[in-house]
Amino acid sequence: MATLALSMLLSSLGTSIANIALPALTDAFSAPFHHVQWVVIAYLAALTASVVFVGRFGDIYGLRRMYLAGLGLFSIASMCCGLAPSLWTLIGARALQGVGAAFLMTLTIALVRETASEERMGRAMGLLGTVSALGTALGPSLGGLLVSVTGWRGIFLVQVPLAVLTLILAFASLPHEAGRTEERHPASLRTVRVTTLLPNLLVNLLVAAIMMTTLVVGPFYLGFGLGLRETLVGLVMSVGPMISIFSGVPSGRAVDAWGAQRVLGVGLTMLAAGAFLLSILPESFGAVGYVLAIIVLTPGYQLFQAANNTAVMADIPKDRRGLISALLSLSRNTGLILGASAMGAVFAFGVGTGDFKQASPMAVAGGMRLTFHLAGGLMLIALGVAFWPSKRDA
Template sequence: MEQTKPRLSTNSHAGITITLTLAMLLAALGTSIANIALPMLAIAFSAPFAQVQAVVVAYLAALTVSVVIAGRLGDRYGLKSMLVSGLILFTVGSLLCALSPSLWLLIGSRLIQGVGAAFLMTLAMALTRQTAKDARMGQAMGLLGTVSALGTALGPALGGLLIPVTGWRGIFWVQIPLALLALILAVKMLPGDGEKGKTPSASLWSAMNRSLLPNLFINVLVAAVMMTTLVVGPFYLSLGLGLEASHVGFIMAVGPVVSILSGVPSGRIVDVLGSDRVLVIGLILLAVGAFLLAFLPNLIGIVGYILSIVVLTPGYQLFQSANNTAALADVSKDRRGTVSGILNLSRNIGLIAGASLMGGIFALGVGTGEFTTASASAIGAGMRLTFLSAGGMMLVAIAVAFGHRTSAPTSI
C-alpha cells in the first residue's frame, strides 16, 4: 500500500476530479446514446434491425475486451499517458462515426470508440484511487458511480433532442467537443506519471489475488441482477401491466434518477462505516429489492414496481462504492490499472449474463419466447421467477461477502 501521496492543492483536486468524472461520463454516454438512433440508422442504411443493432453491440464488445488491456497498459506506461491516449482514440472514433458513409464503417468506428471508452472507464477509476485521499476514497468512488449513471441516463435523452435537429450523425458530433475538453484537462490537470516503461508491471495473475476473487464474483452477480431490471422491466411494464411506451420510459427512468441521487451519499457512507460493512448492507438492500420485484408489482402494479426499484437501486450504489473501494484499497501503485480493468471486466460479464441468462429464465417463467402473444398473468409469472432467481443470487453474494470478511485478507 502506498505510504505517502503527493500533496495537491484544493484547485488541483477539483481539476483532477472534473477531468476524471468527464472521462467516465463520456464512456457511459457512448454506451447509451446510440440506442435511440437505431430506427433511424435502419432507414438511413436500408438495413435490418439485426444489423444496425451491431452499432451498440460493437461498442460494448470492444469495451469489454479492452478493459483489462487498458489497465495493464496504464500500469506499464503510466495512467495519465494511457488516459490521454484513450481520449485521443475516443475522439478519433467519434469523428469517424460522425463521418461514416456506410453501416459497416460506422460499426468499425464504434469498435474504435469502444476501445477508447475502455481506457476512459478503467483509468479514471485507477487515477481516482491514486489521487483521492484515503479518508475520502469511498466518496470519490461514489462520485464515479453517480457520473456513470448520469451518462447512461443522459444518452437517450440527449440523443432524442439531437436527432430531430441534426440527424443520427449529431449524436456522435456532440461527443467530440466533450472528448477534446477532457483531453485538454487531462494534459493540464492530471499529475505526471514519473518514471514509467523501464520495468514491467506486475503480472495479470499476480493481480488476480485470492482476496480479490470474492469482490469479482459478487460484482458479476450484482451486475447481472441490475441488467435484469433493464431487460425484463420493459417487457413486464408494457405487456404485463399494459402501459404505453411513453409511460414505460418514464418509469424506467426512476432507477437512473435514484442512482444519480444516491451515488455520492453512498460513497460518504463507505468513508464513515467502512467498505466491508457497507458492502453487506448494499447486498441486503439488493436482495430485498429483488424479492420485492418478484411479488409487489404483481400485487399492487406500478407502485409496487417503483417501490422495489427505490429499494434496489441505492443498494446497488452502496455496493458499487464499497466494492470498488475495498478492491482498490490496498492495491500497490503498479497494479491499480490492472485491478480496475479486472473490476470493469467482471461488471461487463455480469451485464452480459443478465441480458442472456436472466432473459432465458424470464422466458422459462412466461412459458414462451414469444412474449407478445403471452397473457399478462404469464408475463407476471415470468417476472416472479426471474426476480426470485435474482434474490437467490443476492443471498449467495451475501454469503460470499460474509465468508470473505471472516477470512484473513491477503495484501495485494
C-alpha cells in the first residue's frame, strides 16, 4: 500500500506541479498563454488517451508488470522534461510523461482493489485520496519554491528521484501474482455493462474539471489579480490540498460507515457551495476569501472521490478491474482536460485577453467571477446526474 500510495503521489504531482510554472514558462519561452497552456494539456491528453489501453494491458499481461513499465516510462519522461531545449520539446516530453502517469493512476486503483477487503475499501480509497491530495499540495508549494530558486526545469527534475525510488520499492514489495487472472481473454467493453456506471463516470468528469479549474485559474488570479509573489501564490494554492490530506482517510471512513451514496451527496453539495463562493469571496476579501472558499470546496472533493471510487469498484470481478479502473481514470482525466482548456478559455474570455499581464486586476477578477459561476452551475448539474438513477430505480 505504501508503494502504491507513492505512485499515486507521483501522478498527482505531475499534474499539479506544472501549473504553478505557467507564468514562468510564458517568460522563459516568450510564448502566449494559449501555447504554454499545452504543457498542462499535453500531459492530461496523453494520460486520457492511454488509460483504457493501459487497463486492458493490465488485465491481459498482469497489473504488476504493466505498473512497473509505467514507472520506468514516467522516470525517463520526467528527465526529458527537465532537459527540454524548447517549449514544443517540453510539450512532447510532457505527453510522454502523461502516458507513464496513465499506468500509475489506472493500475494503482486496480491493485488497491486487489489488497483491500470489502469492509475496508472505502478507507483504502480514502488513503489514495489523501496521497493524491498530498501530491496536489506539494505541486504548487514545491513548484513555487523551485521556480524561484532553480527555474522551471527544477519542477520536472525533482520528480526523477521520487519515480526511481518508487520503482525500486515496487520491485521489492509487489507480489508477482498481483493482478493476474487465469482467463486468457479478459473482459472487454462489450462484456462490461458500462451503462450502469455512466452517471458515476459523468459526475467524476465534471468534478475533475472544476478541481483542475482551480489549479489553472488560481495562479493567474492570485498573481495578476491580487499581485501576490510566486512563493506566496504557491503557499495559497497549497492550502486546499493540505486540507484534503487530513480529510481523505476520514472521508473513506465515512463511506464505510454511512454508505457511498449518502457521502456522495454531501460531497457534491460542498463542491457546489465552494465553487459559488470562489466566484464571490475573493473579489471582496482577496486571498483570505479565496482560502475560505477553498476550505469548503476541498473536503467536498475528498468526500466525493472516496464515495464515487468505492461505488464504481465495489462489485467489479477480478478480470475486469483493470478495465473499469481505466474508465474511471478516463472520465477523471477528460474532466481535467476540460478544466485546463475549456474552463481556461472561459477565464480568458472573462478577462478579455489571453495576455493576462496586460489586463487590469479588475478584468482578472471579472474572469474569475465568470469562471466559477459556471463551475457552480456544473456542480448543480452533477448533483442531478448523481441522484437521477436512484430516483428512477425507486
